[in-house]
Amino acid sequence: MTTPILTAEAITKVFGGTHALKGVDFAARPGRVTALFGENGAGKSTLMKILAGIETPTTGHIAVDGEPVVFTSARAAADTGIVIIHQELSLCANLSIEDNLFLGRERITAAGAVDRKAERGAAAAILRRLEEEIDPRTLVGELRLGQQQLVEIARALLQDARVLIMDEPTSALSEPEVEVLFRMIRELTADGVAVVYISHHLDEALEIADDVVVLRDGSLVATAEADDVDLGWIVRQMVGRDSDSLFPDRNTELGDELLSITDLVVPDPANNDRLAIDGLTLRVRAGEIVGLYGLMGAGRTELLEALAGRIPIQSGEVRLAGELLRRESIRDRIARGLMLVPEDRQRDGLVQTMTVGENLSLAGLLTFVKRLFLSKSDEDTAVARTIKDVTVKTSSPKSPIGALSGGNQQKVVIGKALLTDPRVLLLDEPSRGVDVGAKADVFALMAEQAQRGLAVLFTTSEAEEALHIPDRLLVLARGRIVGEFRRGALTREDLMSASGGSVPHTGAPAGSPVKTGSSVKTGDAS
C-alpha cells in the first residue's frame, strides 16, 4: 500500500472529564478515501479536529510525510496541506461568497490591495466546477443551507489540499448536489489527494470509501478495505455489542392519550418563508414511547420546541391530557406537566456556572419554597434522590456541572425534567454525545418513566435507536410524517427509504412521499 501522507499515532484527548480519544492510530493515504465511522461521541470529529490543528492532542504524535509535526493552529495545518471542511459552517454570513472563499488568504495585487478581479474569477470557476451557478458577490447569508455548505467545500478546494477532511459535508445537500460532490472527490483522489470522509449516512459514506475505519467510545475498533465489508459489519463494529443489551425489552401497557397534536403548522424560526412543521398530526398515550426519526432539517427540533412553547405555532391544535394549549409560556407548560430535554446540552440544557445540584433543581425550584424561601433540606433531599434515580456519577451535588462527563450531564438534564413531575416528556436527541454505557442508562430511564405512566416523545437521527427504542416510530421528512411503524415491524432499509422519501413504503400514509436531501443507496446493507 502507498505510504500515507498523514499519520497519527496513539492520540488521546481528554475534555473536562471525558476521554474523547484513547490512543487512536490513523493514516490518510494519497488517492484514497478513508471513511470514518462511529456513533455520536465516538470521537470522530475530535480526531479530525486534532489532525486539522484545531485541537491539540493530550498525548500522541502526528507526522506529515514521515516528519513529526505539532500543529498550533488550523492555519499551520493548512499550510502543510491538511484542510478540513467543518461540520458546523464557519462562514461569515455578512460577507459575499468570494470574500468568504478567500478569507484570511486574500489575493493581493502588486499595490497591496485585495485583487478582486482574480478572486472573482477563481470563485466563479470553483463554483462552476461544483455545478452551482451563483454570483460570487452574493452574500452568504442569503444562500440556503445546502449552498452554504458548498461554499464551505469550495473554500477547502481552493486551498490545494493534500489531505482533505470532510466532516459531515452532505448534511444539508440534496441528492444531485451529493453526486456532484462525489464526482469532485473522485477527481481529487485521482490527483493523489487523500480524503477523509465522515457522514451519518452510512451507506453514502461506504459508497465513496476505499478504506473503512471504525471508532467506538474513543478507541479504534476496526479497519478494513471498503470492498471487504458491508453495512451490517460496520454497524456491529460501531455499536460493539448485540443491540439487545443496549435496548431494554419492556411490556407496554398504554393508558390515556396524554399528548395529541392535530394539523400542526410551525414556521421555521430561522426562515419565515419556510414551514418547519407542515400539517403534522400525532398522538402519544400514557406509558408509550414514541420515536421521531428524520434527517437534519426534517423538523424534529422545531416540533419539540413548538410543543415546549419555545417557538410559536402558526395553526393547529396541541392538547395536553385533553386540555388545549394555546399561548402558554414554557413555564406554564412545565407547570402543567410538559417538559423538554433539549438537544444541545451546553447551549440549552445546563447552566455551566452552577453546580450539579443547582442544575437539577432549577426547573422544579418552586416546589421547594416554604414561606417565601427555599427549603434547603427539601431541595437537598430531592436532589440526592434524583441523582440516585437517574444514576448520575458525581462526587457531590456541589460539584461544578462541567466536571461531569457528557453522559452524566445528559442525565442531569433529564433528572431536572423529572423533578418537575411531568406527564409528557419530550427528549430531543437524548443520546447525542453520550457514550455507549450512558446511552443504555438513558434509554433505560426513558423506559422506566414510560412504565410509570409518562408519555415519552423523543427524536433520533440514529437508525439503531429508531429501530429498537420506541414502541411506535414516526418518520419525519420536510415537516410531515411520512411513515409510521410498530417496533419490530421495520428494517433499516425501510427507515432509510422512508426518511429519504425516495422509495414509497407500504407503511407510509397515502400520498406521494416528499423528496429530501439524502443520498440513499439500498442494497448495500445485508
Next chain:
Amino acid sequence: MSTATTPPPTTERREAAASAAAQANRLRLLNVAFEARAFIALAVLVIVFTLLSDTFLTVTNVITMTKHVAINGILALGMLLVILKGGIDLSVGSIVGLSGVVAGELLGGVTLFGVIAYPPVWVVILVAIAVGTLVGAVNGILVTRFNVAPFIATLGMLYVARGAALLISDGETYPNLGGDPELGNTGFDFLGGDKFLGIPVSIYLLAILAVVFTVLIRKAPFGRWLYATGGNERAAELSGVPVKRVKARVYMISGACAALSGLIIASELTSAAPQAGETFELNAIAAVVIGGAALSGGRGTVRGTLVGAFVIGFLADGLVNLGVSTFWQILIKGAVIVLAVMLDQGQQRFQKRGAAAAAAAQTPPAQTPPAQTPPAQTPPAQTPPARTTQAPTGPAGTDESAKAPAS
C-alpha cells in the same frame, strides 16, 4: 486496538498518588488565595496606609471612610444584581442626580391645584425612590420587551435621567434641603447626617441592604433564577425560569438603590445638584468586578461586592490622606481594576483545571483503590490532576473496561 499499558508497580503508583495529592494541595491553597483576593487586597491596603499615615486607622477616619463607601456600596449592590443577570446598568449615576433633584423640588413645595403643598420627608423619600425605580423599569422594558442591548439601553437612560434632572432643576442646585419647621418638612438630613450609637445612618442602610440582598439571592427562588439567567439564559428559559421578569426586576432594584444613594448624598450636603453622581456608575461596576463577579453573568456574591466597594473607597481616601495628587489617584484606581480582572481570569483557568483533574481521576471505574481519593469531600481542586501525573493509567484503564462488553 491500542495496546493497554500494564499497570505500574504498586510503589510507583503510591508515589505518583502522593505527588499528585501534594499538587492538589497546592492547587487548593492557591484557589483559596484567589477566592479571598479582594479581602487580601483590602488587608494590604489597610496595612500599607496604616504604616504610612498615623491618621488612617483611627475610629473617626474609618467611620468617615465607611460613610463614603456606603454610597458606592449601595449602588454596587444594585449593580451586582444587574451584572449577575449578565447585564450592566450605566444609568445609576444619573439616577443619583435625579433623585436628589426630585427631593429638592418636593422639599421646596409642589403646586397642586393652585395650592403649594409641602410633603413630609417620608413622602419625599418614597417619591424619589419611586422615580429611581421607574427609570430602572424603563431600562428593564427596553431590555426585555424591545431587545435593546443593556449597555445601549442604560447608556440612553444615563442621558435621559441626567437631562431630566437638569430640566427639573433648571440646572440650578437646591441649596437648602433642611426644610422649615412651620411647614412640617424638616428632618431630611437624617439620612446623611444623623448617627446612631456613633455610626452614621447611611452605614446602617448599607448593612441592612447587604443582609437583605444576601437573603434574596441565596434563599429566595429569585436568587437562583438570577444566577441561572446570568449563567445561561436559554437553559434557564427552557427550565421555566421567568427570565424576562427576573431581568426587569434587577434594573428596577438597581434604580431604587441608586435613588437611595442620591438621597443620602443630598442629605449629607443638605443640598442637591443636578450634576451629582456623574461617573458613579463606573465606581459601582469597579466594586462589583473587584469583588469577583463575572461581567458575563452568573457569578458574584454580595460579600465580594462589599469588599470591592471597601477596596475602592479605602484606596481613594487613603491616597487623599497621604496627600497623593488626584491625578495619581485616578491612575492607581484604574490599575487596581485591571489587576483585579486579570486575577479573576487566572482563577477561572485554575478552577477549570481543578475540575478537569477531578473528573479525569473519576473516569476509570474501580481502578483506583478508594483510599486514594476520599469521596466524602471533593471540591474539584482536591483530586489529583491526572492529566499531568497519571496520563498513562487513565486512558488505559478505561480502554480495558470498554473492551469487556465487546468480547
